[in-house]
Amino acid sequence: MILIKPMSNDLHDMIATVACEAALAAGMVAHRGFVNASPETLATEQKAGFFDIVTASDKAAERAACDTIWSRIPASRILGEEGGWQGEGDTTWIIDPIDGTSNFASGLPFFCVSIAAYHKGEPVCGVVYDPVREELFMANQGRLTLNGKKVEPFLRGRTDREVEVLTNAPYEGERPSRAAQEAHADLVNSFRAVRRLGSCALHLAYVAVGRVAVCYESKFSAWDIAAGIQLVEAAGGQVYVQDAAGSRLEPNEDALGSVKRLVVAQAGFDYQSSNLSKQMEDGIL
Numbered sequence: 001m002i003l004i005k006p007m008s009n010d011l012h013d014m015i016a017t018v019a020c021e022a023a024l025a026a027g028m029v030a031h032r033g034f035v036n037a038s039p040e041t042l043a044t045e046q047k048a049g050f051f052d053i054v055t056a057s058d059k060a061a062e063r064a065a066c067d068t069i070w071s072r073i074p075a076s077r078i079l080g081e082e083g084g085w086q087g088e089g090d091t092t093w094i095i096d097p098i099d100g101t102s103n104f105a106s107g108l109p110f111f112c113v114s115i116a117a118y119h120k121g122e123p124v125c126g127v128v129y130d131p132v133r134e135e136l137f138m139a140n141q142g143r144l145t146l147n148g149k150k151v152e153p154f155l156r157g158r159t160d161r162e163v164e165v166l167t168n169a170p171y172e173g174e175r176p177s178r179a180a181q182e183a184h185a186d187l188v189n190s191f192r193a194v195r196r197l198g199s200c201a202l203h204l205a206y207v208a209v210g211r212v213a214v215c216y217e218s219k220f221s222a223w224d225i226a227a228g229i230q231l232v233e234a235a236g237g238q239v240y241v242q243d244a245a246g247s248r249l250e251p252n253e254d255a256l257g258s259v260k261r262l263v264v265a266q267a268g269f270d271y272q273s274s275n276l277s278k279q280m281e282d283g284i285l
């Protein structure tokens, strides 16, 4: 059961309400496409290659989110994975209409809608919506909620040995180099378990609400991480992001496009002693 905050005159509340509405609208389209999967709804095209696909449902879900946003807040500029930059205004939205498209197209029920909103450069809210489980993760003005209820995460473990790590490494579409194979072997050797669930935004949401202690991602775009970072920050978790040269960045709106590697962890997880701080330093995976 999804709870949406009632609209108030406060612009931030309004943006947060519209973010939820847009996520639900896109989620409904995605869910319908998933449940009624057919060659038509799955009409798939390749983007960067066979490992990077887009379906008719991705495009329709993004349209549903954009239409919702512009009908409520016309002064909006939107960066959507499928449509690129569109519109003008003080409120910026970063949208991934279906994060986990490969899962979606395979019939694996693990994908989501991810929407982050900023006003005049300041983060306002981040929403990650899983339409299969009807779970709406939201960061709004420093508060983390799941289906409208405040989340009180507990620490899953302090060290690699005690926890699972979620990751997208090694990335699809190319044979990992010898160094990347070694780096992955180190991950496998360090953590209790290594999981590639196939949706970066849900990985981040799961760390935020304390289902998993830590997540490591590389090779992503701003729409994969924008909302999830806000969720982890609202949970008081740790966020480490760096650019292609290995320099640490602040994960604000302007820098998101330059972020190439990311670790998020629950507060209290010992990142400095983790194999992940080495992965970040080495920059191989």
Ligand code: IPD
Binding pocket: 052, 053, 096, 098, 099, 100, 101, 102, 168, 197, 198, 199, 200, 201, 218, 219, 220, 221, 224
């Ligand atoms: C992808 C997923 C995947 C991650 C890729 C993303 P998409 O997003 O989040 O888990 O490994 O980096 O591009 O293409 O399904 O929206």
Ligand code: CA
Binding pocket: 096, 098, 099, 100, 200, 223, 224
């Ligand atoms: Ca994505």
Ligand code: CA
Binding pocket: 058, 081, 096, 097, 098, 099, 100, 101
């Ligand atoms: Ca996508």
